Amino acid sequence: MSTDQTVLSDTAPLDLRLSDDELEATHEHILQFIRDVVDDAGAEGAVLGLSGGIDSTTTAYLAVEALGTENLHGLVMPSVVNTDENMSDAERVAQELGIEYDVVEIQPIAETFFDTFPEAADDRMAAGNVYVRVRGVLNYFVANHENKVVLGTGNRSEALAGYFTKYGDQAVDCNPIGNLYKQQVRQLAAHVGVAEDLVMKTPSAEMWSGQTDEEEMGMDYDTLDAILALHVDGPLSKSATTKHLDVTEAQVDRVVELYERSEHKRHTPPAPDPLDL
Numbered sequence: 001m002s003t004d005q006t007v008l009s010d011t012a013p014l015d016l017r018l019s020d021d022e023l024e025a026t027h028e029h030i031l032q033f034i035r036d037v038v039d040d041a042g043a044e045g046a047v048l049g050l051s052g053g054i055d056s057t058t059t060a061y062l063a064v065e066a067l068g069t070e071n072l073h074g075l076v077m078p079s080v081v082n083t084d085e086n087m088s089d090a091e092r093v094a095q096e097l098g099i100e101y102d103v104v105e106i107q108p109i110a111e112t113f114f115d116t117f118p119e120a121a122d123d124r125m126a127a128g129n130v131y132v133r134v135r136g137v138l139n140y141f142v143a144n145h146e147n148k149v150v151l152g153t154g155n156r157s158e159a160l161a162g163y164f165t166k167y168g169d170q171a172v173d174c175n176p177i178g179n180l181y182k183q184q185v186r187q188l189a190a191h192v193g194v195a196e197d198l199v200m201k202t203p204s205a206e207m208w209s210g211q212t213d214e215e216e217m218g219m220d221y222d223t224l225d226a227i228l229a230l231h232v233d234g235p236l237s238k239s240a241t242t243k244h245l246d247v248t249e250a251q252v253d254r255v256v257e258l259y260e261r262s263e264h265k266r267h268t269p270p271a272p273d274p275l276d277l
């Protein structure tokens, strides 16, 4: 195991990397968290989707450490919008970890949805969310059958920005890396031995060809993380944030907009307050 800081950026607007002691404490804390979730559920391990991206790769490495190789089942679920590189990276991760995994082509499943409502099939967001939600159904299909929990791969940056599909990739039993900003996920990934090319890979939801998280959100993750940490999670005002980070007010406004408009995604569906009848 090594803490390879050299693969990580030294030019982020705000350095959110943990100290060595903090990183190791966080690592141990997450391992214990995974074990506790599985034990509390009376489960015999966990299922997770492997995309070849850094969030699922890191979560898989942690889960193998926490639960043992034999108790993690990976699902690689390609569709026409996934690159071959990402899908082969996903298989490479499963093979390096030595876990059981299946490759499930989800295009035919998605097509049945598209055939049912052809008028929605060309809406790239609606269609992209179908791929994401189909994966959630398959994760639970396997988890139910094998008495396993479903591990989520959401991180803090995505959660606060609402950058996930409601009842899609967020339809999981727990999120082991859910309190880490993306920058810290990369740091932990390097620490647990994930290959450098995967640590530094461009994040993509792969809901349509060529999609990247940073282009869709309108800023890079280091900037998003910094504004979230100082202004959304932290106490700095908008003007203090712009001065501290050398970002524009428009960038801070954009992050606040992402955060506020996704509030509904971070709560269970509301019902009217009970009437005092």
Ligand SMILES: Nc1ncnc2c1ncn2[C@@H]1O[C@H](COP(=O)(O)OP(=O)(O)OC[C@H]2O[C@@H]([n+]3cccc(C(=O)O)c3)[C@H](O)[C@@H]2O)[C@@H](O)[C@H]1O
Residues within 6 Å of the ligand: 125, 129, 132, 158, 162, 163, 164, 165, 166, 167, 168, 169, 204, 205, 206, 207, 213, 216, 264
């Ligand atoms: N105020 C409100 N109160 C209650 N519900 C509200 C609502 N506003 C919208 N809604 C509901 O939420 C729905 C929209 O939310 P949703 O269906 O999630 O869809 P939406 O947020 O439009 O799209 C998902 C976003 O997450 C990104 N994503 C998805 C999956 C994975 C990843 C990744 O990084 O891998 C990223 C994706 O690129 C896209 O930007 C609406 O159709 C409506 O049903």
Ligand SMILES: Nc1ncnc2c1ncn2[C@@H]1O[C@H](COP(=O)(O)OP(=O)(O)OP(=O)(O)O)[C@@H](O)[C@H]1O
Residues within 6 Å of the ligand: 048, 049, 050, 051, 052, 053, 054, 055, 056, 057, 075, 076, 077, 078, 079, 082, 135, 153, 169, 201, 202, 203, 204, 205, 206, 213
């Ligand atoms: N083709 C796929 N096969 C299996 N699981 C997938 C696939 N695409 C997405 N997922 C699941 O959905 C999760 C959310 O995707 P997301 O893109 O946020 O994470 P990632 O791909 O692991 O990392 P990154 O955000 O850096 O791309 C993935 O971590 C993975 O669990």
Ligand SMILES: [Mg+2]
Residues within 6 Å of the ligand: 051, 053, 054, 203, 204, 205, 206
């Ligand atoms: Mg991805």
